[in-house]
Amino acid sequence: MHTIVLATQKGGSGKSTLAIGLALAAKQAGFTVRLIETDPQGTLSNWQRRRNADDLVVEPIYHAADIEPRLKMLADSGLQLAIVDTAAGLSAATTVAIRNSDLCLIPARPSVADIEATASTLSVARAWKRPYSFVLNQTPIRGQRIDNAAGALAEEAALDLTEVLARPLIVMRNDHQDSLASGLAVSEFAPNGKSADEIRGLWRWIETRLELEATTNVLIDQVMSAADGMLHVAAEHAADETTTLAS
Numbered sequence: 001m002h003t004i005v006l007a008t009q010k011g012g013s014g015k016s017t018l019a020i021g022l023a024l025a026a027k028q029a030g031f032t033v034r035l036i037e038t039d040p041q042g043t044l045s046n047w048q049r050r051r052n053a054d055d056l057v058v059e060p061i062y063h064a065a066d067i068e069p070r071l072k073m074l075a076d077s078g079l080q081l082a083i084v085d086t087a088a089g090l091s092a093a094t095t096v097a098i099r100n101s102d103l104c105l106i107p108a109r110p111s112v113a114d115i116e117a118t119a120s121t122l123s124v125a126r127a128w129k130r131p132y133s134f135v136l137n138q139t140p141i142r143g144q145r146i147d148n149a150a151g152a153l154a155e156e157a158a159l160d161l162t163e164v165l166a167r168p169l170i171v172m173r174n175d176h177q178d179s180l181a182s183g184l185a186v187s188e189f190a191p192n193g194k195s196a197d198e199i200r201g202l203w204r205w206i207e208t209r210l211e212l213e214a215t216t217n218v219l220i221d222q223v224m225s226a227a228d229g230m231l232h233v234a235a236e237h238a239a240d241e242t243t244t245l246a247s
């Protein structure tokens with residue numbers, strides 16, 4: 001199971017909207033998906049109440065201690081994707097969610113305040129060595145503001161932006177607000193619209209990134225076990241030589 005977490009200290013940056021949009025985009029791409037709500041504000045549960053369908057489960061888990069065991073149970077049950085929405089700020093629940101994630105998505109609007117607010121989330125993801133990406137959300141269609149914001153995020157992470165800025169950027173459009181209000185995801189509300197296109201594109205970017213991380217982990221495991229085997233052989237060899245010398 002892949003677990004992705006949407007987290008940032010800044011309120012209103014689009015964590016819940018993106019969680020819903022990505023959940024539906026992944027579902028439409030063939031994944032089994034569950035939305036996990038760790039934010040007592042209840043944006044996802046309220047959205048689900050407005051939705052006249054039970055095809056996408058929103059599961060509230062507000063206690064930090066319940067998150068890890070529940071994710072393990074969901075993984076054991078064969079679920080393919082858990083998307084965890086978190087509250088603004090940095091709570092115990094958010095830290096646990098990031099610690100258990102395969103990818104931490106940090107949404108930011110193209111404003112200095114939003115970009116500065118990514119720092120604490122970034123430090124948690126780094127402390128637990130979890131992969132992370134920024135998502136620039138609610139951007140204008142074009143303009144200098146976007147380039148400035150992208151540059152500032154790269155500085156914040158001290159990394160090449162192509163690695164850490166998810167694509168495409170998500171433009172500010174009414175479709176996102178109207179779909180949230182009607183209990184739909186943007187790809188259901190206006191399937192042929194630009195916002196739906198962007199969210200589907202963002203899901204494809206995330207999917208590729210998750211696959212890359214999974215492949216890297218498999219390779220690391222293989223290298224570690226090969227190194228382990230070589231050490232074992234070398235140790236046996238050294239023991240043989242000691243026995244020969246002693247006799």
Ligand SMILES: Nc1ncnc2c1ncn2[C@@H]1O[C@H](COP(=O)(O)OP(=O)(O)OP(=O)(O)O)[C@@H](O)[C@H]1O
Pocket residue numbers: 010011012013014015016017018039041043086087088137138139170171172173174176177178180
């Ligand atoms: N790309 C977008 N275009 C237009 N409106 C957007 C976009 N993304 C989010 N919004 C709107 O911005 C508002 C805040 O979004 P959302 O609730 O998803 O943020 P949040 O980070 O989850 O907030 P909180 O920190 O309070 O949980 C909502 O009204 C949402 O519909």
Ligand SMILES: [Mg+2]
Pocket residue numbers: 015016017039043085086087
């Ligand atoms: Mg929210």
